[in-house]
Every structure is written in structure tokens, then in C-alpha cells.
Amino acid sequence: MDVRTLCLGALMGGEATGYEIRKMFEDGTFSHFQIASLGSIYPALTKLTQDGLVTFVEHEQENRPDKKIYQLTQEGRRTFLRTLLQTRPAEDRYRSDILFMLTFAEEMPIELTEALIDEFAARHEMMSMQIDPENPDKPAPQTSHGRDEDGTPKPGCCFVAGLGQAMCEATLKFIRENKQGLLDELRNRKANKS
Amino acid sequence: MDVRTLCLGALMGGEATGYEIRKMFEDGTFSHFQIASLGSIYPALTKLTQDGLVTFVEHEQENRPDKKIYQLTQEGRRTFLRTLLQTRPAEDRYRSDILFMLTFAEEMPIELTEALIDEFAARHEMMSMQIDPENPDKPAPQTSHGRDEDGTPKPGCCFVAGLGQAMCEATLKFIRENKQGLLDELRNRKANKS
DNA sequence: ACTATCATATATCAATTCGATATAGTCAAT
DNA sequence: ATTGACTATATCGAATTGATATATGATAGT
Structure with missing residues (x-):
């Protein structure tokens, strides 16, 4: 499963920023069985936006970098569900x-x-x-x-x-x-x- | 732990070819908690040879590609044991x-x-x-x-x-x-x- | 008899992903 | 006063994966 798919999955739970998505993989819901770093999440979100699978609204914040709140499009939601149906899950890998x-x-x-x-x-x-x-x-x-x-x-x-x-x-x-x-x-x- | 260190560890058990090392991570001793692919093992062995941590003997085989049997040098063995003592092990990661x-x-x-x-x-x-x-x-x-x-x-x-x-x-x-x-x-x- | 597929064995390479770093401001603690 | 932690995006070199090429024998299926 590539980071693009993981991001779609993360956004199935509702809108989120790239930073919040990383937190889901760092501390949150997915942290114990999937990993994704910021260095792959941001490019993935950019690509997904280009492909029309997600959209974002830019929220300006006083004295802070803009927040881009991402959200699945209908096409993105459909794509993710199709992926779930079609993907043969890769072997689990445990690294210690x-x-x-x-x-x-x-x-x-x-x-x-x-x-x-x-x-x-x-x-x-x-x-x-x-x-x-x-x-x-x-x-x-x-x-x-x-x-x-x-x-x-x-x-x-x-x-x-x-x-x-x-x-x-x-x-x-x-x-x-x-x-x-x-x-x-x-x-x-x-x-x-x- | 980078692939170089993993290769040194694999060779602690005795001499082996690159192909055999991969098998240790694919099927063998280490397969359930470490991963390394051929694409990273061969370059790692080349680098280790350059650094004098391993040596190899080329065995010709009839009608088969040459076999390079790798072996730890004393320096390699020492380096690996030093790494064991000094390395703070990374977090386990499970991916499913x-x-x-x-x-x-x-x-x-x-x-x-x-x-x-x-x-x-x-x-x-x-x-x-x-x-x-x-x-x-x-x-x-x-x-x-x-x-x-x-x-x-x-x-x-x-x-x-x-x-x-x-x-x-x-x-x-x-x-x-x-x-x-x-x-x-x-x-x-x-x-x-x- | 023919054709896959698998196993041995090395090697390379594009694509992906990680990990570190840059930027920039807030807030709490020492 | 300054160190470190948190929010937030972005980029980039380095490491790694996964696929492919090469070469051949053995094994198994049709």
C-alpha cells in the first residue's frame, strides 16, 4: 500500500491537514500497523489533489503558516473503496x-x-x-x-x-x-x- | 539498522553468498523481524568489501554464474560487536x-x-x-x-x-x-x- | 515433447520512501 | 533567558524496495 492510498484512508474519517495525517500514523489510529512520514505525505497529497481525489481549503492563521485542510472528493472516496476491494494485501512485515x-x-x-x-x-x-x-x-x-x-x-x-x-x-x-x-x-x- | 549491519550480522553465523543472506531474511533465521532485499544486499556487500569488513572467494561453477562466498574479517566481526554495544535500537515497526x-x-x-x-x-x-x-x-x-x-x-x-x-x-x-x-x-x- | 515455473546466483536501476533539515511562530518550563 | 516541545508546510539527499536482465538446471504440468 503506497502512501497515496494510506492518505485516502486517513481522510475517510473526515477532513485533516497533512500534519494531522502524520499524527494518525505516528500516535493515532494507524500508528501500530502502518507508517508514513511527512516527506511522503505532502507529495502524496499534492499528487492526489492533481488527480482530483482530494481537495483542500486554505485557512490563514495569524502568525502561523497557512493550514491546508484536505478532504476526500466523491471520486477519492470511490477510488479508495475500489482499492479496498481490488487490492491483494501485501505480506505483513515486522521489523525489530x-x-x-x-x-x-x-x-x-x-x-x-x-x-x-x-x-x-x-x-x-x-x-x-x-x-x-x-x-x-x-x-x-x-x-x-x-x-x-x-x-x-x-x-x-x-x-x-x-x-x-x-x-x-x-x-x-x-x-x-x-x-x-x-x-x-x-x-x-x-x-x-x- | 542499515543493510550493511544486517549483512555483518548474517555473516556472524559463518560464510555465505549474497543470495544465501537474502534467504536468511526471506525464509530463514531473521525472516520474521528483519527485511532486506537483494537490491540492497549486493551494494552493501560491495561497500563492506571496500571497507575491509568482509572478504570473498570466487567459486566458479560449471554452467552457472560465479559464486562469491563472503566471510567476515576480524575487523568486520569487531565492528559488528561494537555496533551491538553502541546502537540504540530503533523502534519496532509493524506494517500490515x-x-x-x-x-x-x-x-x-x-x-x-x-x-x-x-x-x-x-x-x-x-x-x-x-x-x-x-x-x-x-x-x-x-x-x-x-x-x-x-x-x-x-x-x-x-x-x-x-x-x-x-x-x-x-x-x-x-x-x-x-x-x-x-x-x-x-x-x-x-x-x-x- | 513442450512449456511453465522455480531455484540458484549476481547485478542494476527507476520509483518510492525515509529521515533530516529549513522556516516560523507559540507556549511552557527551567 | 533559553531550551525544548508543538503546530504546520515543504524540500531534498540517501537508503531501500521491487522489478528486471542474464544464464542455466531441475522439476512438474499439459
Whole structure:
């Protein structure tokens, strides 16, 4: 899924600026399973405007850069829904420096291994708290993304949020149950080697 | 972590060709938490050779392109271990078209929602089987990546593999418990709307 | 027998995307 | 007083992906 499609999806929840769209991918609704940076969002919005899939209204603000509030056109909405129907979703990809590094646990000091695991746990704990299945867009709910016009959270979003939480909890549980075992085993091996 | 570092890590397990390194990220040891394509691996190996971190021996093969078997130099090994100690691991990032699409479940036919969930489950089931914590590099164990010189699986690899499996299982469990509820809710909403 | 398709193996390249930076003002905190 | 954080758009070099080219053997389907 390219950034253009992601932007269309972001605008399905209502109008937004490029900056707000980035926030949806940084902190908000989509942050746990899609990424898009400003450097790709702004060009994408420009292209979408040229293609007539979005329009924007420029709001002047006192002593601040103009705000361009983007909105889907009917054509944009149709295009996005067609994309949903036609796209064969790409493989999921999970990228974790920490897990990659932990693969080399034997080659590094045990304190580092423990620190990496703790860091991994801390990040997942934070993520788990950030995701609230009843309220998919926790931080800054000014814009009503993730919920319907009437304010009800969307069932799809709840499902996805719940799944994310389940994954976090499984991760934390695994660490609670296996961290000490790994550290002991590593200590054993070091002792045997010397 | 850039591709150069990933290549050094891949070569920590012993010598390999560029093609074999790609397989480690495609099917093998690292496939579930790091990605690297041939288009980035070959340039990375060239650069690493220039920098003296790896060397290669060219093996001619009858009726096949030459094979360049790469190997870490001592300098390369030291550099990688230093990187492990110094690098602040980047945030994990998980990217899933399916979860993104499911966010818009209300906007699409229920059959598509169900198909997407089933696809998601199928992929995780496959992944779960592919990961064997006792044997981190399931497919094609010619090269001994993920295990020590003596053939014992490395504890770090086992830990990471076990974690991956736990996540897969949690995902599958969540789907078993929540898929029907989501579909029912969606059907309800459609009925109420019309 | 013929034809795909896949696997091995290296290499290149356009298109995409990231990450950093520039600009510019407000606001809170140290 | 000044550092850092937030809002907001925009650009650009660098990294990376994904596709393609080349060459051949093996395997499987029609």
C-alpha cells in the first residue's frame, strides 16, 4: 500500500491537514500497523489533489503558516473503496532491531541482553496502554478518527485495537516467563567456556 | 539498522553468498523481524568489501554464474560487536495492509472482511509452524545459522523464536474468540442502516 | 515433447520512501 | 533567558524496495 492510498484512508474519517495525517500514523489510529512520514505525505497529497481525489481549503492563521485542510472528493472516496476491494494485501512485515540484536545474545555482555529485553518489554507495555479497544484514538481526540459520525467507535477499529493489545500482552507474558531462563542459560554457557 | 549491519550480522553465523543472506531474511533465521532485499544486499556487500569488513572467494561453477562466498574479517566481526554495544535500537515497526484494511470493515462487504481475517489467520498459522524454537532455521539447514559451531541452537535465537511463536498463537487465539463477534456486529449495523 | 515455473546466483536501476533539515511562530518550563 | 516541545508546510539527499536482465538446471504440468 503506497502512501497515496494510506492518505485516502486517513481522510475517510473526515477532513485533516497533512500534519494531522502524520499524527494518525505516528500516535493515532494507524500508528501500530502502518507508517508514513511527512516527506511522503505532502507529495502524496499534492499528487492526489492533481488527480482530483482530494481537495483542500486554505485557512490563514495569524502568525502561523497557512493550514491546508484536505478532504476526500466523491471520486477519492470511490477510488479508495475500489482499492479496498481490488487490492491483494501485501505480506505483513515486522521489523525489530531489538529482536535482531537479541539473536546475538551469546556475543554480548549479559547486562546488555537484559537491558534489551527490558526495553522491549517497556515499549510493549507502553503500547498496550496506548491502545484502548473501546477508544481506538486515545491521544487528542479532537478529530473523530476511528469512530463514526455519531461518535461510536468503529467495530473494525476495535477489532484491530483488541488484536494489538492481545499481541502486546502475549509478548509481555512470554518475557515474564522466559527472561530469567535465557539469562541463566547465558550465564551457564559463559561459565563453561572459561 | 542499515543493510550493511544486517549483512555483518548474517555473516556472524559463518560464510555465505549474497543470495544465501537474502534467504536468511526471506525464509530463514531473521525472516520474521528483519527485511532486506537483494537490491540492497549486493551494494552493501560491495561497500563492506571496500571497507575491509568482509572478504570473498570466487567459486566458479560449471554452467552457472560465479559464486562469491563472503566471510567476515576480524575487523568486520569487531565492528559488528561494537555496533551491538553502541546502537540504540530503533523502534519496532509493524506494517500490515490487512489490519489497515480491516479498519474500514464497515465500508466493505462482510465477505471481504471475513476473507481478510481468514487470510490473516492463515498467514500466522503458517508462520507459527515455520518457527520452531528448538530449531530456529527450519528450511534448508545446510548452513548452520542460528546455531553454534557445535550445532547447538543459540539461546538468543530460541528466545526470539519462542517470542514469535507466542505472538502468533495470541493472534490466532484472538481471532478465534473475536471474529464471529465482529461479523455479527457488522451485520447488525447493516440491518439497522437499511 | 513442450512449456511453465522455480531455484540458484549476481547485478542494476527507476520509483518510492525515509529521515533530516529549513522556516516560523507559540507556549511552557527551567 | 533559553531550551525544548508543538503546530504546520515543504524540500531534498540517501537508503531501500521491487522489478528486471542474464544464464542455466531441475522439476512438474499439459
